[in-house]
Amino acid sequence: MSSQSRVAIITGANRGIGYAIVKALASAFDGDVLLTARNSKLGEKAAGELNASGLKQIKFYQLDVTDESSIELLRKHVVSYYGGVDVLVNNAGVLYKTASTVPLPEQARETVKVNFTAVLNLTKALMPFLRSHSRVVNVSSQLGKLGKLKSTVLKAKFASDSLQESELVDLMNQFVKDVEAGVHIERGWPPESSAYYTTKIGLNALTKILAKDAAALSGKEDILINTCCPGWVKTEMSGPGATKSPDEGAETPVYLATLPQGSPAGKFFYNKSIIDF
Numbered sequence: 172m173s174s175q176s177r178v179a180i181i182t183g184a185n186r187g188i189g190y191a192i193v194k195a196l197a198s199a200f201d202g203d204v205l206l207t208a209r210n211s212k213l214g215e216k217a218a219g220e221l222n223a224s225g226l227k228q229i230k231f232y233q234l235d236v237t238d239e240s241s242i243e244l245l246r247k248h249v250v251s252y253y254g255g256v257d258v259l260v261n262n263a264g265v266l267y268k269t270a271s272t273v274p275l276p277e278q279a280r281e282t283v284k285v286n287f288t289a290v291l292n293l294t295k296a297l298m299p300f301l302r303s304h305s306r307v308v309n310v311s312s313q314l315g316k317l318g319k320l321k322s323t324v325l326k327a328k329f330a331s332d333s334l335q336e337s338e339l340v341d342l343m344n345q346f347v348k349d350v351e352a353g354v355h356i357e358r359g360w361p362p363e364s365s366a367y368y369t370t371k372i373g374l375n376a377l378t379k380i381l382a383k384d385a386a387a388l389s390g391k392e393d394i395l396i397n398t399c400c401p402g403w404v405k406t407e408m409s410g411p412g413a414t415k416s417p418d419e420g421a422e423t424p425v426y427l428a429t430l431p432q433g434s435p436a437g438k439f440f441y442n443k444s445i446i447d448f
């Protein structure tokens with residue numbers, strides 16, 4: 172393996188949409204595809220199945236996206252083994268069911284940690300090693316549209332093109348504090364009990380910021396960071412009543428991971444088309 176070999180990294184890929192993205196990228200991408208998962212046994216099993224089907228370029232690497240030491244090990248591995256990163260798909264995510272008995276503050280803290288903070292930390296850790304022409308894809312949701320916010324003040328803050336990363340982090344921390352204080356509904360956060368909506372709104376806003384950071388990297392060109400909704404997909408998260416298969420859910424993320432030069436960045440996609448945030 173030379174340090175010039177290309178590599179694609181997919182998070183939360185032991186099952187669901189992440190697994191389907193790995194499978195599809197193995198054909199669409201010229202290089203190794205790192206199937207990452209927090210649970211080594213589940214990740215090795217998933218990669219083993221795909222290897223057995225002939226997709227030998229799929230490799231397993233352990234990654235808990237919420238663990239900074241785990242991110243650091245991955246970063247060191249890809250830098251020493253591949254010399255850079257060509258594709259990163261931030262797919263790992265959590266959604267507490269409405270029937271969950273986990274207290275709302277704990278749901279809010281954990282959901283922000285996985286769906287928002289982990290994407291920020293992992294992408295920033297890998298940002299200096301993104302090669303020219305690399306692609307970063309955030310797997311978000313249409314539940315993360317600005318219209319889900321009831322407060323016009325919050326809406327304006329999340330929508331602002333001048334929103335800074337530190338201000339966005341403050342907004343996500345404020346959300347957690349408001350849930351802890353039991354005032355998140357009156358403060359205009361999405362009325363639904365799940366923190367999922369807010370974290371995906373945060374992820375969509377983060378995508379715009381990271382896309383600008385990538386465009387400003389000196390000596391690099393054509394790095395495109397976008398966000399997308401995969402649709403309503405039959406996985407453990409959405410259950411058997413959803414409309415798309417995992418392979419169909421993987422289509423837009425894989426499309427964004429293989430966008431040709433000159434394509435848009437910092438945009439929100441659904442069914443391979445740009446939609447409003």
Ligand SMILES: NC(=O)c1ccc[n+]([C@@H]2O[C@H](COP(=O)([O-])OP(=O)(O)OC[C@H]3O[C@@H](n4cnc5c(N)ncnc54)[C@H](OP(=O)(O)O)[C@@H]3O)[C@@H](O)[C@H]2O)c1
Pocket residue numbers: 182183184185186187188189208209210213234235236237261262263264265285310311312313400401402403404405406407408409413
């Ligand atoms: N399914 C849908 O209808 C739908 C719709 C819109 C958006 N999405 C988004 O699509 C993405 C994939 O969802 P899915 O439907 O495939 O869900 P899923 O079947 O529940 O899979 C979620 C994946 O994320 C992993 N994960 C969770 N926390 C992690 C952590 N700390 N570190 C590493 N991996 C972690 C899980 O690992 P474990 O197996 O170890 O738990 C699992 O592999 C999510 O971001 C979700 O929000 C899904």
